[in-house]
Amino acid sequence: MKKIKYSMLAFLGLVMVFTSCNDSGKKSSGALASNNAEKVYVAPGEQDEFYAFMSGGYSGNLTVYGLPSGRMFKEIPVFSQFPTSGYGYSEETKPMLNTSFGFVPWDDSHHPDISQTNGELDGRWIFINGNNTPRIARISLTTFETEEIIEVPNSAGNHSSSFITENTEYVVAGTRFSVPVPQRDMPINEYKGNFKGALSFISVDPEDGRMDLKFQIMMPGFNYDLSHPGRGKSHGWFFFTTYNTEEANSLLEVNASQNDKDFIAAINWKKIEEYVNNGGGTIMPANYAHNVYRDENHTATSTMKKEVLTVDPTKVPGAVYFLPTPKSPHGCDVDPTGNYIIGNGKLSADLTVHSFDKMLAAIEGKKFDGEAYGIPILKFEDVLAGTVKSGGLGPLHTEFDGEGNAYTTFFISSEVVMWKLGTWEVIDRKPTYYSVGHLMIPGGNSRKPFGKYVVAMNKITKDRYLPTGPELEHSAQLYDISGDKMELIYDFPTHGEPHYAAGIPAELIAPKSQKIYKLAENEHPYAVTTPDGAKVVREGKEVHVYMSMIRSHFTPDNIEGIKVGDKVYFHITNHEQDFDVPHGFAMIGANNSELLIMPGQTKSLVWEPKQEGVWPFYCTDFCSALHQEMQGYVRVSPANSNIDLSWSLGE
Amino acid sequence: MKKIKYSMLAFLGLVMVFTSCNDSGKKSSGALASNNAEKVYVAPGEQDEFYAFMSGGYSGNLTVYGLPSGRMFKEIPVFSQFPTSGYGYSEETKPMLNTSFGFVPWDDSHHPDISQTNGELDGRWIFINGNNTPRIARISLTTFETEEIIEVPNSAGNHSSSFITENTEYVVAGTRFSVPVPQRDMPINEYKGNFKGALSFISVDPEDGRMDLKFQIMMPGFNYDLSHPGRGKSHGWFFFTTYNTEEANSLLEVNASQNDKDFIAAINWKKIEEYVNNGGGTIMPANYAHNVYRDENHTATSTMKKEVLTVDPTKVPGAVYFLPTPKSPHGCDVDPTGNYIIGNGKLSADLTVHSFDKMLAAIEGKKFDGEAYGIPILKFEDVLAGTVKSGGLGPLHTEFDGEGNAYTTFFISSEVVMWKLGTWEVIDRKPTYYSVGHLMIPGGNSRKPFGKYVVAMNKITKDRYLPTGPELEHSAQLYDISGDKMELIYDFPTHGEPHYAAGIPAELIAPKSQKIYKLAENEHPYAVTTPDGAKVVREGKEVHVYMSMIRSHFTPDNIEGIKVGDKVYFHITNHEQDFDVPHGFAMIGANNSELLIMPGQTKSLVWEPKQEGVWPFYCTDFCSALHQEMQGYVRVSPANSNIDLSWSLGE
Numbered sequence A, B: 001m002k003k004i005k006y007s008m009l010a011f012l013g014l015v016m017v018f019t020s021c022n023d024s025g026k027k028s029s030g031a032l033a034s035n036n037a038e039k040v041y042v043a044p045g046e047q048d049e050f051y052a053f054m055s056g057g058y059s060g061n062l063t064v065y066g067l068p069s070g071r072m073f074k075e076i077p078v079f080s081q082f083p084t085s086g087y088g089y090s091e092e093t094k095p096m097l098n099t100s101f102g103f104v105p106w107d108d109s110h111h112p113d114i115s116q117t118n119g120e121l122d123g124r125w126i127f128i129n130g131n132n133t134p135r136i137a138r139i140s141l142t143t144f145e146t147e148e149i150i151e152v153p154n155s156a157g158n159h160s161s162s163f164i165t166e167n168t169e170y171v172v173a174g175t176r177f178s179v180p181v182p183q184r185d186m187p188i189n190e191y192k193g194n195f196k197g198a199l200s201f202i203s204v205d206p207e208d209g210r211m212d213l214k215f216q217i218m219m220p221g222f223n224y225d226l227s228h229p230g231r232g233k234s235h236g237w238f239f240f241t242t243y244n245t246e247e248a249n250s251l252l253e254v255n256a257s258q259n260d261k262d263f264i265a266a267i268n269w270k271k272i273e274e275y276v277n278n279g280g281g282t283i284m285p286a287n288y289a290h291n292v293y294r295d296e297n298h299t300a301t302s303t304m305k306k307e308v309l310t311v312d313p314t315k316v317p318g319a320v321y322f323l324p325t326p327k328s329p330h331g332c333d334v335d336p337t338g339n340y341i342i343g344n345g346k347l348s349a350d351l352t353v354h355s356f357d358k359m360l361a362a363i364e365g366k367k368f369d370g371e372a373y374g375i376p377i378l379k380f381e382d383v384l385a386g387t388v389k390s391g392g393l394g395p396l397h398t399e400f401d402g403e404g405n406a407y408t409t410f411f412i413s414s415e416v417v418m419w420k421l422g423t424w425e426v427i428d429r430k431p432t433y434y435s436v437g438h439l440m441i442p443g444g445n446s447r448k449p450f451g452k453y454v455v456a457m458n459k460i461t462k463d464r465y466l467p468t469g470p471e472l473e474h475s476a477q478l479y480d481i482s483g484d485k486m487e488l489i490y491d492f493p494t495h496g497e498p499h500y501a502a503g504i505p506a507e508l509i510a511p512k513s514q515k516i517y518k519l520a521e522n523e524h525p526y527a528v529t530t531p532d533g534a535k536v537v538r539e540g541k542e543v544h545v546y547m548s549m550i551r552s553h554f555t556p557d558n559i560e561g562i563k564v565g566d567k568v569y570f571h572i573t574n575h576e577q578d579f580d581v582p583h584g585f586a587m588i589g590a591n592n593s594e595l596l597i598m599p600g601q602t603k604s605l606v607w608e609p610k611q612e613g614v615w616p617f618y619c620t621d622f623c624s625a626l627h628q629e630m631q632g633y634v635r636v637s638p639a640n641s642n643i644d645l646s647w648s649l650g651e
Helices: A002-019 A030-040 A269-277 A356-364 B002-019 B030-040 B269-277 B356-364
Strands: A050-055 A062-067 A071-076 A113-117 A120-130 A135-140 A146-151 A170-174 A196-204 A211-220 A223-229 A237-243 A262-268 A282-294 A299-311 A320-325 A329-334 A340-345 A351-355 A368-372 A375-378 A384-388 A395-400 A405-410 A415-420 A426-431 A436-440 A453-458 A474-480 A487-494 A501-505 A535-539 A542-550 A553-555 A558-563 A567-574 A583-587 A595-597 A602-607 A613-618 A631-637 A646-648 B050-055 B062-067 B072-076 B113-117 B120-130 B135-140 B146-151 B170-174 B196-204 B211-220 B223-229 B237-243 B262-268 B282-294 B299-311 B320-325 B329-334 B340-345 B351-355 B368-372 B375-378 B384-388 B395-400 B405-410 B415-420 B426-431 B436-440 B453-458 B474-480 B487-494 B501-505 B535-539 B542-550 B553-555 B558-563 B567-574 B583-587 B595-597 B602-607 B613-618 B631-637 B646-648
Touching: A030 A487, A030 B030, A050 A453, A062 A487, A071 B487, A113 A501, A120 A501, A135 A170, A146 A211, A170 A223, A196 A223, A196 A237, A196 A269, A211 A269, A237 A269, A237 A329, A237 A340, A262 A269, A262 A329, A262 A340, A269 A299, A320 A340, A320 A351, A320 A356, A340 A356, A340 A395, A340 A405, A351 A356, A356 A375, A395 A436, A405 A436, A415 A436, A426 A487, A436 A501, A453 A501, A535 A558, A535 A646, A542 A583, A567 A583, A567 A595, A583 A602, A595 A602, B030 B487, B050 B453, B062 B487, B113 B501, B120 B501, B135 B170, B146 B211, B170 B223, B196 B223, B196 B237, B196 B269, B211 B269, B237 B269, B237 B329, B237 B340, B262 B269, B262 B329, B262 B340, B269 B299, B320 B340, B320 B351, B320 B356, B340 B356, B340 B395, B340 B405, B351 B356, B356 B375, B395 B436, B405 B436, B415 B436, B426 B487, B436 B501, B453 B501, B535 B558, B535 B646, B542 B583, B567 B583, B567 B595, B583 B602, B595 B602
Parallel strands: A211 A299, A223 A329, A320 A375, A329 A395, A542 A567, A558 A631, B211 B299, B223 B329, B320 B375, B329 B395, B542 B567, B558 B631
Antiparallel strands: A050 A062, A050 A501, A062 A071, A113 A120, A120 A135, A135 A146, A146 A282, A170 A196, A196 A211, A223 A237, A237 A262, A262 A320, A282 A299, A329 A340, A340 A351, A351 A384, A368 A375, A395 A405, A405 A415, A415 A426, A436 A453, A453 A474, A474 A487, A535 A542, A542 A553, A558 A646, A567 A602, A583 A595, A583 A613, A613 A631, B050 B062, B050 B501, B062 B072, B113 B120, B120 B135, B135 B146, B146 B282, B170 B196, B196 B211, B223 B237, B237 B262, B262 B320, B282 B299, B329 B340, B340 B351, B351 B384, B368 B375, B395 B405, B405 B415, B415 B426, B436 B453, B453 B474, B474 B487, B535 B542, B542 B553, B558 B646, B567 B602, B583 B595, B583 B613, B613 B631
């Protein structure tokens, strides 16, 4: 162990060396800078060519950028409370954050993946994983709102997620941390042989995208780091990297770095799907939330699911194999043809490329190198397609340009290396500033990459921008890959901690982007579709205010008869039917956020007045020349007051 | 009233006409676009020239941008919970959001203002107002963290805030909505003559910036919209626009637009300061929170203050005057010389410029035009310096370039108009896309503007960027003003709903930006400054985990003896002492956010485990090549378990 420890320290030392440079030495000079300026400049009145959906990481959200400009167009709240719009605070959206642990106001979103048809991006939905309290979300690319979140039971650290199969049959979620399944009180140091790693296959309805947890494969208690689907010839398979095959439970930086090789797990999900469709698998009790938001009533509901179908992989012969892969592999990427599975061993200098064809042949020939917990291990040499002698350190992730080239990030040596599929030769390498994690090429994890740009998502920022105290945003770098070599053309900061991103040509999404919600189709039970429907209704200590808003007043805007101790629900409908005319609503002293309400939409906010007085509310979104006049008052009387409810506008 | 209503509708009609254009017609063409591209391009390795601190509006935060690139470098949480870093969720930061109404997780931040010395930006702190639940925050421009928040009692809609006097003697907060003072149960329609508008002067300690509410002036029950300090010759005065001098309580878009002129209130605060220093004013009971965050222990405390010194302006002769100003004036801006006070009457086509010299002369000559609630009204003609025949509609705000020019935004006609101080002639006008609110010139509201750029903050975005469904970010536009005319050079989206911004040359802030917190100086009571100090302590049902973190492990990382029903406090100290090496901490299923912990800092998160089992935690910020190994487990036993507390690393 001493020796191992030393090698780890050596690695860490390298990290220091490679990331301590404080000056990139890049100064823009004349024609070259001018050329790059023009490449990234999107002039007023013009628009970007690509959308880049970047995970928010520890913001829990999904951010929408334009390429090549690097401008952020929206932060879509997904797993975290978002005071800006009231997501997770309004009555309609609180259920979105319900889990088996109760209301969880935060998560760590990692890997967005856009829905596909025939292995090509179709731009209907984007999926993303919640890493901490395991969940998968589906976001509409018509409304850019989170429509559905499903919790993943028996998982912990939902990291090898959320990747989709080539017709969006499944969105796949793999556990990072193995845990007792079912959970139980047991000594931590009895982990080895007793914990399990669940790989979950969540079906996606082809019409409306609704998710359902179809089955979970109960794998050995390793850490499942990343995954990607087979495509083309390998469609029907899914590949997961593993680390901590040592099954260490403490000081993993040393104890999980002992084995020279860990595994890529190859899962024939079509075989398992057939098995469960024929009655295979075991139903076990479980407890997980399924939260669905409907545009029709602008409201989410949360349902607790009570069981899950589990599959013991050793019971389905031919369904699961292990491909030995050096060393603690992180990224697990499949090339556009579906033949090459690249394991980026983060403690290895070289990249390991497995061949799907050779894997099938090895399985056919039963060329096994023993087994692990009953799962056959294929022989390394029999599945190896090639090794990329990268010359880099700390490889993490690989994407593809559709022209036969692969691009791999190296965290420790801070660079992107471009290499050729099939010959494995390195073509180009460019530094990153600093310590790159994921990279993204639009469509780069599909059968049809769009190429043109590489976005490197860097983990360390240091001096790239004006300093902002000890805390810095992470940083992305944009490379032009339309020529023979990569060319660094821009740095732009990213919001939250982007891990992965998904890029897509704007033309596949922009034309169908929704502009308003139709008021006439509003099915919210507390909606007011004409101002004369506005009213205030008392039900015991609950008071429901049915309110409308339009430039530039609320109906009603004077309310009396509210008492200390009441629970007041403001249900507010925005009567605008023009694009980009939201209104906001805020109530002084509410222990709550605001509501930001889109045209045609109804949202509800709870206010529990604690003090007598006359208290104002107002519109928070500067909506018209008379926005400052868009306000109202609520009179709050003592709890024992006998003042009747009344409401008015302009009287 | 019918006639008034009609004219309002006509105004709104104009809004529609001017904002319904969906194509700016701007296409970049050849040399011009190339030139603009180079003007805004900041090449990799280079840095922006200015910081722009933009209010987050209904995000409640403050965002930090670079100019000319338009890139966002940080979102500083101020008045709203921020799941990304745990602000408002961690034990240390929850007190920052305490108010007299209890914990308020959101606000609406409007007007950042940088501290000044001798009327010039000194770059020490930036202040910003919370509009909804009246508060003023002070943010350090060394750490870029919110250090202090003071609630403002007797106020509602804290809008004409947070502007500072020229030596940062005071940060000033004016109420937008008048309310009963003290608050009491009374009919809303008895507003007129009974409500009050409090203008609060909060002193700022010249050494450490600590705020203290020195006095409140109890003004008539108008709406106080915006304000600016006198400077130079007018230092010692403060100017506030008013609207709703009609004192309407409902349908203000009609009822508060009746008077042809409202007022700018001129406050001689030095005279009032002298008055209260000599024992003047009335102490009244009040209840407001004063929240202070200390870097030394990384912890905020909240103190409830119990009284406030109020001043009746009619008791201080010569201290307060009204300057009649057409019509419903919004912005109230003072030029760099301090002589001109510009009232932007949003329902007026022309800009009204008052002269400070003429005002003094009129006061001297007692040229009054009656009084309002005992406050003398000066004669319009006697204080008028000039009128700018702008040709625009819906003027809102004015800033200055220090070269004798003023720039005014027009919301309805969507443009920035450049005009000359003294001659009042219009020099240039450029369209905005669309419906501009505030504008900002670096230093543009000080005695020494830096000029070079105008940033227009637009309220309507529509087609300026790729669409993102019904909800869009607001949009800024950057104009080069270094030539004779304004030149639109870039569009960039803004996060939240920026209202106002404060710009400053990078060189005044960047060199002193803090990089780490010194571990040796950490005074947090639960800090662990060496890993061997890590421990777990039970106090009844409370368990305190004293934990450290460093690349790439937690100490301890295995904890047993926790029971269902415990309240577990993780107190975590980041032992890194290098710049830009934060670590994060997340616990599966916690009804809480993560912690994002800067080098040398300690933060605490509460977790109440509800289910038996072995539950993982991990580092959320990709920190090293072995980041994925930075994890641990907590064993949770039944409530009646007798398993002893134990903790370990690597055993």
